[in-house]
Amino acid sequence: MRIRNILLACALVIAVGAGVSAQRGGRGGAPSAPGQPTPPGPQRVEDLKKEAAADVESMKVMTQQMIDQVFSFAELGFQEFETSKYLTAVLEKNGFKIERGYAGIPTAWVATWGSGKPVIALGSDIDDIPQASQKPGVGYKDPIIEGAPGHGEGHNSGVPLNITAALAVKKIMEREKLPGTIKLWPGVAEELVGAKMYFIRAGMFRDVDVNLFAHVGSNLGVSWGGGFGTGLVSVEYMFKGESAHAAAQPWRGKSALDAVELMDVGWNFRREHLRLQQRSHSVIVNGGDQPNVVPPNASVWYYFRETDYPHIKEMREIGDTMAKAAAMMTDTTVTSRILGAAWPQHMNKTVAETMYANILSVGLPKWDEADVTLAKGIQRELKQPQIGLATQLGQLRGGLDPEQNMGGPSDDIGDVSWNVPTVTLGYPANIPNLPGHNWANAIAMATPIAHKGVTAGAKVQAMTLIDMLMRPELVTAAWDYFRSVQTKDQKYIPFITDKDQPALWLNQKIVAQYTNEMKKYYFDPTKYKTYLEQLGIKYPTVR
Numbered sequence: 001m002r003i004r005n006i007l008l009a010c011a012l013v014i015a016v017g018a019g020v021s022a023q024r025g026g027r028g029g030a031p032s033a034p035g036q037p038t039p040p041g042p043q044r045v046e047d048l049k050k051e052a053a054a055d056v057e058s059m060k061v062m063t064q065q066m067i068d069q070v071f072s073f074a075e076l077g078f079q080e081f082e083t084s085k086y087l088t089a090v091l092e093k094n095g096f097k098i099e100r101g102y103a104g105i106p107t108a109w110v111a112t113w114g115s116g117k118p119v120i121a122l123g124s125d126i127d128d129i130p131q132a133s134q135k136p137g138v139g140y141k142d143p144i145i146e147g148a149p150g151h152g153e154g155h156n157s158g159v160p161l162n163i164t165a166a167l168a169v170k171k172i173m174e175r176e177k178l179p180g181t182i183k184l185w186p187g188v189a190e191e192l193v194g195a196k197m198y199f200i201r202a203g204m205f206r207d208v209d210v211n212l213f214a215h216v217g218s219n220l221g222v223s224w225g226g227g228f229g230t231g232l233v234s235v236e237y238m239f240k241g242e243s244a245h246a247a248a249q250p251w252r253g254k255s256a257l258d259a260v261e262l263m264d265v266g267w268n269f270r271r272e273h274l275r276l277q278q279r280s281h282s283v284i285v286n287g288g289d290q291p292n293v294v295p296p297n298a299s300v301w302y303y304f305r306e307t308d309y310p311h312i313k314e315m316r317e318i319g320d321t322m323a324k325a326a327a328m329m330t331d332t333t334v335t336s337r338i339l340g341a342a343w344p345q346h347m348n349k350t351v352a353e354t355m356y357a358n359i360l361s362v363g364l365p366k367w368d369e370a371d372v373t374l375a376k377g378i379q380r381e382l383k384q385p386q387i388g389l390a391t392q393l394g395q396l397r398g399g400l401d402p403e404q405n406m407g408g409p410s411d412d413i414g415d416v417s418w419n420v421p422t423v424t425l426g427y428p429a430n431i432p433n434l435p436g437h438n439w440a441n442a443i444a445m446a447t448p449i450a451h452k453g454v455t456a457g458a459k460v461q462a463m464t465l466i467d468m469l470m471r472p473e474l475v476t477a478a479w480d481y482f483r484s485v486q487t488k489d490q491k492y493i494p495f496i497t498d499k500d501q502p503a504l505w506l507n508q509k510i511v512a513q514y515t516n517e518m519k520k521y522y523f524d525p526t527k528y529k530t531y532l533e534q535l536g537i538k539y540p541t542v543r
C-alpha cells in the first residue's frame, strides 16, 4: 500500500459559527437575519427542563463509565461491534426496543422508546481513527498500543451523552404521561461518511419530527443554516491490466499501477483549475504486489469535496473522465464504486435557537486545575497557544453567506439535515487547538474533561428534547423553516443509487491485526472506577 496523502474524512465542523446552503445558489437565498435564543416556554416546561438537567447531573458516574468503556473499545468504521453491543445493552436494560443490523449494516441499530408523536431522534457517531491509540490523561504522544486505532476524534462520547439525556427525559415522560417517541441511533463509520445515506434510504427518518445530533468539540455551541464546510463523494477506482515478468517481457504487461499514477498526476494538474472551495485527496489502496510482477490490479481511493451538491457531482464526473483517460493511456480497464458520501450541512434555525437558549442556561463546565494543566500541557507540546480550556460560550451563528464559504471538512449528518430538521450540538469534551484526526485528540477523551463536557452537553440535549416534546409550535416552526427556506430551491438527491451497498469490508484488515491485543485493555468497571485508574495513569501527566 502506498499512501500518498492523509485521508481526512470526518468533519469535526460544528464550528460554532458555521452556516451553507447546499444550494448552488444559496445564491437564491441571501443570508437571513442572525438567530436569537428562543424565549422560555410555559413554567411547567421550564420546571421539567430543570429537573431533567438535575437528573443528568445525578447520572454522571454512569455517563463516565459509558464514555470510558467506548473509549477502550476504540473501533474503526463499520467494525464497531463491541461498541454497539455494549450501547444497545445499556438501552435495552432501560426499556428501549432495539432493532439491530439496521440498513444491512451489522453494527448499526435503532433504539426506540415511547409511543406516538412527536418522534424526536438523537444521534451521534461511534467510530474512531486509524493509528490514534493514545493513553488518556497523558499530555504527549504515548500510545496504549503502537499503530492501533484510537478515539482521536472523540466519537466515544456522543452516544453516552444521548443515552444520559434520553434516560432523564424518559423518567419525566413516564411520570407525566407525556406522548412522544425517543429514537436513538449511532453514526456508524462517520469517518468514512459511510452509513447515514443508507439509514435515510432504509427509512430511519421517515417518521422523525426533529433530529438532535451531538458532536464532540471544545466548546458548547450550536449553529444554523449552511455556508460552512463541504460535502463529498468518496470513490474507489479499480484498474485492471495484465501481469508479466517486469524484466524478461515487460512489453507483454499492462500496468494497473501506471494507470493509478497517471490518474493522480492528471488530477494534481487539474487541481489548479478547480474552484478554490474544493478539497480533494486520495490514497492508493492497492499498488501491486512486488516490483518484478507488472501489477495486474491497482486501485486508488478519492474524496471529492465541494460546497454544494452540483459542484460535488461535477468533481466526481471529472474524476470519472480522468480515470477513463488513464485507462486508455495504459491499455487497462477501470471500474469504480462509491464508498461513502456526505451532503453539505444545513442546520435548522428554530431548533438551533431553542438549543442555544438551553446552552445559555447550562453554561460551560467548571474546569479544575488538573484539567487546565493537561490542556496546556498538550498545547505546549504541539507549539500552540496555551489557552487551556473553553471559558466563554460562543455566539449563536447562522445564515452565513455561501459565497464566502471557502470549504473545509464534511460530515454525513449533512444528508440527514436535508431530510428532517436537524442541528448538531457541539459539547466541550475536548481541548482547543488540536490537529483533529490525531492521537492528541484522544488525550482528553477518557478524562474528567470529557466526563464534565458530556454531562453539560447531556443537560442541553435533555432540555431541548423536552422543548421539542412539549412545545408543538417549535416543531411546526422548524418544519416551516425546513420547507419554505432550506429546501425551497434545493431538494435532497442522494449520491447513492438503489444498487449501491455499504462498504462493510473497510477496516476489516486493521481490526484483524489489532483486536486481540486491544482486548487486554477493555475497561472493566467492575474492578476500576475509571479507565485512568485501570491504566494506572496519574491525572494529569504532562512534560
Ligand SMILES: [Zn+2]
Pocket: 010, 011, 012, 125, 153, 155, 190, 215
Ligand atoms: Zn466526527
